[in-house]
Amino acid sequence: MFLIINRKPIFYLRVFIMKTFISNILMSVGDNYPILQMKRVYGGSINESYYIKTKQDEYFLKFHQQAPKQFFALEKLGLALIGETKTISVPKVLSFSDQVGSSYLLLEWVDGEERVDTEKELGQQMARLHQHTGKKHGFDRDTYIGLLPQPNQLYDHWLDYYREKRLLSQLNEGIKRNRMPRKRRTQLEKLILQLDRWIPQQVMPSYLHGDLWGGNWLVGPGGTPYVIDPSFLYGDRHFELAFTELFGGFSSVFYDAYQQILPIEDYYEEVKPLYQLYYLLVHLNIFGETYGLRVDHILDRYVGN
Numbered sequence: 001m002f003l004i005i006n007r008k009p010i011f012y013l014r015v016f017i018m019k020t021f022i023s024n025i026l027m028s029v030g031d032n033y034p035i036l037q038m039k040r041v042y043g044g045s046i047n048e049s050y051y052i053k054t055k056q057d058e059y060f061l062k063f064h065q066q067a068p069k070q071f072f073a074l075e076k077l078g079l080a081l082i083g084e085t086k087t088i089s090v091p092k093v094l095s096f097s098d099q100v101g102s103s104y105l106l107l108e109w110v111d112g113e114e115r116v117d118t119e120k121e122l123g124q125q126m127a128r129l130h131q132h133t134g135k136k137h138g139f140d141r142d143t144y145i146g147l148l149p150q151p152n153q154l155y156d157h158w159l160d161y162y163r164e165k166r167l168l169s170q171l172n173e174g175i176k177r178n179r180m181p182r183k184r185r186t187q188l189e190k191l192i193l194q195l196d197r198w199i200p201q202q203v204m205p206s207y208l209h210g211d212l213w214g215g216n217w218l219v220g221p222g223g224t225p226y227v228i229d230p231s232f233l234y235g236d237r238h239f240e241l242a243f244t245e246l247f248g249g250f251s252s253v254f255y256d257a258y259q260q261i262l263p264i265e266d267y268y269e270e271v272k273p274l275y276q277l278y279y280l281l282v283h284l285n286i287f288g289e290t291y292g293l294r295v296d297h298i299l300d301r302y303v304g305n
Contacts, residue, residue: 022052022061025106029094031056043215044229046147051109058109060091067103072096074143075105078210078230085132085207088125089226115223119250122217122225123257126240130206130262134234137161137205145211145231145282148173158236159201162278167192170281179284184292187299191274194303198271205234212240214249238268242275273298 019038026035037053047062064071079090091107115121136154138161143150151169155161171188174180180188209216210231220226241264244250258264277298284291 018050018063021102022050025061025095025104026052026054026059029106053109058111059094060107060109062105062107064103065101067098068144068147068149070098071144071147072098072103072105074141074232075229078143078232079228081207081232082129082209082227082230085129087128087132088122089220089224090230091226091228110218110220110226110228112219112221112223114219118219118223118225119253120257121223123250123254124261125225126209126212126227126254127258127261130208130237130240132207134205134207137233137235138165139233143210143231143233146286148282148286150231152233157201158203158205159196159199161235162199162239163192163195166278167195167281170278170285173285174281177285179288179292184296184299187296187303190303191299195274198274198302200236200267200271203236203238206237206240208233208235208237208240210240212244213247214244236275237262238265238271239275239278241268242272243279245272246276246279273301 019035022038023035026032031054033054033056035052035054037051039051041049041051041060043049047064047067050061050063052059052061062072073096076093076096079093082088083090091110093105093107095104095106097104136156137158138154139152140154142152151165153161153165155165167188171180171185171192175185209227210233211229212227216229217225217227241255241258244254255264277295280291280295280298284295
């Protein structure tokens with residue numbers, strides 16, 4: 001005997017509950033109009049995302065039922081720190097909550113058509129962001145890269161921060177997740193010990209977005225570039241540039257415009273794979289062995305077999 005369940009009532013009940021939840025959030029920010037349109041927005045793998053329209057305005061809402069501690073508060077802080085520099089646009093945060101079971105971030109809706117010079121403007125504005133500096137490297141609180149915890153601390157030297165809080169933390173995470181076979185672990189431990197051969201000790205602690213791939217910038221009104229979803233830190237700006245090259249999404253226009261404002265240092269090509277290694281380790285730890293070969297290739301290059 002088979003039990004046949006009609007799932008449509010469950011679906012519609014969930015839509016009703018979510019719509020009521022969102023309506024209450026909108027009322028808390030002064031929009032008492034009924035929701036005219038609410039639709040899922042796809043493209044990220046972490047949150048449920050929605051486009052919402054009322055008579056008063058348009059919104060973007062991210063919802064995560066099991067968000068980790070301070071998840072959206074940290075995103076709000078990162079957007080605020082970038083926004084305060086007045087170098088590049090970020091969406092306005094209207095409301096957020098990190099309450100267990102109902103965590104959300106409500107933002108203004110950002111949409112526009114790309115101009116012929118939008119990416120050029122993005123490159124110039126990111127360079128201007130990088131001209132802003134903190135007093136030390138790292139950050140004064142732990143953050144996240146995706147949903148993966150990113151331990152932080154403030155360091156006088158970039159090399160020490162990158163070794164201890166970026167590569168070593170991912171090594172430890174990889175051990176916990178069984179992503180570190182013997183050879184990979186041995187090579188990574190060896191690389192971490194020898195990191196001062198390649199990573200500069202004395203660099204300026206630039207304001208960094210921290211998670212700048214092609215999906216984390218978008219086009220706003222008038223073709224203005226916006227950055228979203230930061231994992232903020234202070235550090236070597238070449239760390240940021242290395243990640244932009246890892247998965248694509250930026251053309252030569254971006255890099256040429258960046259260098260008009262802030263030339264790339266000669267050491268960049270030598271350290272680029274080492275900076276990309278962090279992000280590959282993150283993806284390895286989150287998604288699995290799909291990224292293992294790329295990690296191993298970098299380790300082979302720098303510390304041999």
